[in-house]
Amino acid sequence: MHSGKNQEQREISLQSLRNGESDILVATDLAGRGIDVQDVSLVINFQMANTIEAYVHRIGVYCIDGISCGGF
Numbered sequence: 001m002h003s004g005k006n007q008e009q010r011e012i013s014l015q016s017l018r019n020g021e022s023d024i025l026v027a028t029d030l031a032g033r034g035i036d037v038q039d040v041s042l043v044i045n046f047q048m049a050n051t052i053e054a055y056v057h058r059i060g061v062y063c064i065d066g067i068s069c070g071g072f
Contacts, residue, residue, distance in 0.1 A: 001027040001035075029054075 001010050016022040017037055027035065029049065049055035 001025065003028065 001013050005013070013022070013025065014035065014037065017025045025035075025037070029047075045055075049057075
């Protein structure tokens with residue numbers, strides 16, 4: 001997912017991940033904000049964020065409700 005995709009295309013990608021048709025989702029930093037998918041076992045940050053604030057926001061996206069946090 002990236003900013004070049006329209007909202008419908010993004011939703012189709014997310015639904016494919018949620019229902020098990022896809023095992024992997026690759027997203028840019030812009031598209032990766034606010035993605036809500038249950039039972040994610042691994043998140044890989046391929047490129048470090050430009051600022052510590054942006055990195056903390058990115059990590060916070062998948063550190064919700066006491067679930068163990070991860071960022072690599």
